[in-house]
Each structure stands twice: as C-alpha cells, then as structure tokens.
Amino acid sequence: MSADSIKVLKNPQFDKSKWLQMPRDIIIGHDAVEQLPDVCRDLHIGRSALIISGEHTMKAAGARVLDLINESGCSTEVFMSESISLDSINEAQEAAKSHDFIIGVGGGRVIDLAKVVSYNLDQHFISVPTAASHDGIASSRASVSTEKGAVSLDAQPPSAIIADTGIIAKAPFRLMASGCADIISNRTAILDWELSHRLRGEAISEYAASLSAMTADILVKNAGLIKPGSEEAAWIVTKALVSSGVAMSIAGSSRPASGGEHKFSHALDILAPGKGLHGEQCGIGSIMTMYLHGGDWRGLRSSLKAIGAPVTPAKIGIEDETAVEALMMARKIRPERFTILDAGMERECAEKLVAMLYKE
Ligand SMILES: NC(=O)C1=CN([C@@H]2O[C@H](COP(=O)(O)OP(=O)(O)OC[C@H]3O[C@@H](n4cnc5c(N)ncnc54)[C@H](OP(=O)(O)O)[C@@H]3O)[C@@H](O)[C@H]2O)C=CC1
Ligand SMILES: O=C(CO)COP(=O)(O)O
Numbered sequence: 001m002s003a004d005s006i007k008v009l010k011n012p013q014f015d016k017s018k019w020l021q022m023p024r025d026i027i028i029g030h031d032a033v034e035q036l037p038d039v040c041r042d043l044h045i046g047r048s049a050l051i052i053s054g055e056h057t058m059k060a061a062g063a064r065v066l067d068l069i070n071e072s073g074c075s076t077e078v079f080m081s082e083s084i085s086l087d088s089i090n091e092a093q094e095a096a097k098s099h100d101f102i103i104g105v106g107g108g109r110v111i112d113l114a115k116v117v118s119y120n121l122d123q124h125f126i127s128v129p130t131a132a133s134h135d136g137i138a139s140s141r142a143s144v145s146t147e148k149g150a151v152s153l154d155a156q157p158p159s160a161i162i163a164d165t166g167i168i169a170k171a172p173f174r175l176m177a178s179g180c181a182d183i184i185s186n187r188t189a190i191l192d193w194e195l196s197h198r199l200r201g202e203a204i205s206e207y208a209a210s211l212s213a214m215t216a217d218i219l220v221k222n223a224g225l226i227k228p229g230s231e232e233a234a235w236i237v238t239k240a241l242v243s244s245g246v247a248m249s250i251a252g253s254s255r256p257a258s259g260g261e262h263k264f265s266h267a268l269d270i271l272a273p274g275k276g277l278h279g280e281q282c283g284i285g286s287i288m289t290m291y292l293h294g295g296d297w298r299g300l301r302s303s304l305k306a307i308g309a310p311v312t313p314a315k316i317g318i319e320d321e322t323a324v325e326a327l328m329m330a331r332k333i334r335p336e337r338f339t340i341l342d343a344g345m346e347r348e349c350a351e352k353l354v355a356m357l358y359k360e
C-alpha cells in the first residue's frame with residue numbers, strides 16, 4: 001500500500017491535493033535574493049506582488065525584496081502578519097485578490113500563511129525564508145492554529161524558493177538550531193508512521209519515509225559544521241529543510257516529518273504559547289517518543305545537544321508540569337493521526353518521561 005502522491009489516477013479529476021507539486025526554481029546561496037526579479041521573469045507570474053512578512057523579517061529581508069520588486073517595475077503591497085489563524089488567512093486573502101502573485105518573506109508562520117492564501121486563490125507564490133527554522137519552506141502543507149489546536153492543511157508548494165544564506169546566517173542562531181531539531185525529529189515521526197502502518201494499516205510511502213530519514217541522518221553527520229553565523233551551516237540546514245519538505249509533498253501529508261513529537265509541540269503551543277520555538281519543542285518531544293519506541297533516545301538527545309538545541313522543558317522556560325500535561329493532551333490533537341502517544345499512556349509514565357530528560 002502506498003501513500004505516494006505519484007499516482008496513476010483511475011479517474012483523473014481536478015483535485016490538486018492528489019497531485020505531486022514541486023517548486024520549479026530553487027536557489028540557495030549567497031546573495032540569492034538579488035536573483036528575485038529574474039526568477040519572477042522566468043516564472044511569467046505577472047506584474048503585481050503581495051509581499052507577506054513579519055515585524056523582524058521585514059527588516060531582515062522584506063525591505064530588500066520590496067526594493068527589488070519595485071525596481072523591476074512590478075507594483076507591490078506589503079501585508080504584515082502577526083499570526084497564522086483563520087482570521088489572518090481571510091485578511092491576507094482579501095489583500096492578495098488584487099495582485100498576481102505572492103511572496104512570503106519570513107519564518108514558518110509567514111511562509112505557511114503565504115502558502116495557504118496562494119492555494120486558496122490559485123496564485124503562484126515565492127518562498128523567501130529568512131531563517132532555517134522549519135521544514136515548511138518547500139512543503140505543500142501548512143499548519144494553522146485553531147481553537148482546537150493545530151490543523152494541517154493542503155496548501156500550495158512554492159513556485160520558487162529563494163534562500164539567501166547571507167540573510168539566514170545572520171538570523172539568531174536559536175532559529176537554526178530549532179530547524180535542525182525539526183529535522184532530527186523526523187526519526188520518531190517515521191517510527192510513528194510505521195507503527196500506524198503495522199497496527200492500523202495506514203498507507204505509507206517508502207520513498208517519503210526514506211527521504212525523510214536520510215535527511216535527518218545527513219544533518220546529524222554534519223552536526224560539527226552547524227555553527228552560529230556560518231553561511232556553510234545555513235546552506236547545509238536549508239538544503240535539509242527543503243529535502244524534508246519534498247518528503248511531505250511526496251507523501252501528500254506531513255506524516256514523514258510529524259508524529260507524536262509534533263502533537264506534543266502543538267499541545268505546548270496551546271498550554272504555553274510563545275515559549276518554545278516549533279522545532280525546539282519537537283526535538284524535546286522526539287527524545288521522549290524515541291524512548292517509548294525503544295530506540296536510542298540518548299543518541300538523539302546527544303545530536304540535539306551537539307547542535308545547540310534545548311533538550312529539557314526548563315531550557316525553553318516551560319514548567320515540567322506543563323510538559324506532562326502536553327504529553328497527556330497530545331492524543332486529543334489531530335486524533336486521526338495515530339502515534340505512540342495515542343497508545344494509552346498513563347500520567348505516571350508521562351511524569352517519568354519528563355524527568356528522564358534531565359538524567360545524565
Ligand atoms: N507547513 C509545514 O510543513 C511546516 C510548518 N511549520 C510551522 O512553522 C512555524 C514555525 O516556524 P518558525 O520559523 O520557528 O516560527 P516563526 O515564523 O514564528 O518565527 C519565529 C521568530 O523568528 C523571527 N525571525 C525569522 N527570521 C528572522 C531573522 N532573519 N532575523 C530576526 N528574526 C527572525 C520571526 O520574526 P517575525 O516576527 O518577523 O515573524 C519570529 O519572531 C509554526 O507555525 C509551524 O507550525 C513548521 C514546520 C513545517
Ligand atoms: O511541522 C511540520 C513538519 O515538520 C508539519 O507538521 P504538522 O502537520 O504537525 O504541522
């Protein structure tokens with residue numbers, strides 16, 4: 001049984017979520033952003049752009065993107081995003097209606113917003129990541145917060161990715177370490193997927209699972225090169241994030257990169273909003289779910305530590321009690337996605353798991 005998006009459709013019909021869509025142009029490197037006007041011309045995507053960005057990311061890269069697009073003779077409007085929610089999607093969508101295409105300049109939140117809007121309006125979008133903090137840079141998925149927690153939506157993969165390693169290397173290092181943790185957590189996401197395949201017959205894509213695992217392995221192998229301010233590190237991590245996003249596109253779901261550790265992170269977003277970064281929380285969750293799978297949780301923890309990612313709730317300002325609560329809440333998040341955290345964990349076990357994180 002396969003979950004690959006590469007399918008021979010028996011009854012072909014217009015359902016984009018069943019297609020395997022990929023970016024056409026991917027540029028990763030020093031001063032890559034300067035090639036934005038050429039990329040727009042190459043894609044023939046129109047003369048009017050909505051730039052979606054955030055407070056910090058506008059300063060880091062959005063202002064330069066705005067200048068470049070204006071200089072190329074296109075008209076522009078900027079939409080400043082503070083969150084990704086159903087309300088902000090509607091607002092951004094209204095703004096995008098009077099433009100030909102969208103450029104998302106920012107972290108995971110901004111890029112997810114641009115992705116959903118472009119999917120809903122069937123417009124092209126260009127992904128300009130300002131940090132190597134998440135693997136949504138290239139994926140065809142988007143995470144949106146609702147009152148009931150995070151939901152994973154079908155979305156538009158970018159038509160082009162322009163990842164300027166100069167910009168990404170200057171972002172706070174905490175963001176890059178978080179992106180590494182998001183990738184390393186693929187290891188437990190795959191174990192959860194395999195478990196669900198064996199236990200519940202859920203379709204699995206061997207291509208997607210292998211690509212996702214290989215991406216995590218290559219990153220860990222290169223851990224020694226991941227250093228603050230290094231453009232080489234920005235290059236290595238961004239490539240891994242793109243690769244992991246492609247795995248999600250192949251699967252047609254976020255399964256290869258999101259299991260119980262992501263449910264734990266989504267629960268923390270509800271219980272302790274604004275404390276940890278997405279990847280940081282997933283990394284900590286991954287240590288605990290690796291233990292539950294009987295895998296090498298110490299090795300996974302060492303890899304996270306080597307990169308500079310946090311390995312305890314305390315390191316990201318979260319109480320241990322809250323982490324226990326998040327483990328217990330995880331099964332209520334996206335209940336259709338079966339993971340090791342949905343196998344009936346008792347509170348006492350959750351308490352032991354959190355305590356284990358602090359053990360040498
Ligand atoms: N769709 C998918 O497949 C995936 C989606 N995600 C989603 O991505 C989000 C997490 O992404 P993440 O990037 O960690 O979070 P955010 O997008 O919230 O970014 C975190 C912070 O970093 C700031 N920032 C980003 N780049 C720079 C920079 N160059 N200089 C200074 N500050 C900067 C942002 O500024 P500003 O205030 O300007 O935004 C923001 O304050 C979550 O919502 C998660 O669900 C994660 C993985 C996969
Ligand atoms: O963060 C992701 C992969 O790293 C996407 O996963 P979710 O579908 O859980 O939001």
Ligand SMILES: [Zn+2]
Pocket residue numbers: 135182257258262278279282
């Ligand atoms: Zn993630």
